[in-house]
Amino acid sequence: MIESIWGLFELLAVVWVIYDVVTQNKRLSGAMKVVWILVAVIFNIFGAAAYYFLGRK
Template sequence: MAMVLAFVGIVWLLGILSLIAVIWVIYDIVTKQKRMPDTEKLIWILVALFLNIIGAIIYYLVVKASGKYEEAPEERFEGLDNPIEI
């Protein structure tokens, strides 16, 4: 009985980790990958949904490690030099 409970606990833990990995990938794609084409965003979201943790690892190694789609820090504050006057 204890082995069954341990197995169920491990399955629950892996399920929660998979859900967190998918949510992280989708959040990162939507909020941080501003220069990524929309079709590529859709492909990465589908990869994350279908491959779960493996998809998140692939996404991290291919996209996040290169950083080619993220905007540079100076691009984020580009329009703040000229404040809007009311």
């Protein structure tokens, strides 16, 4: 049960990063958008946290 909740949380974090990078963060170049999306997909929660603290301004 706890694994499925954690998996859902990871999925939501990745979806949030993808949504934010594509629609909200206009200052990023196309290449940086791809990099942040890959970081989020590969590192899940840690990638989303890195984007939140380092990529969003």
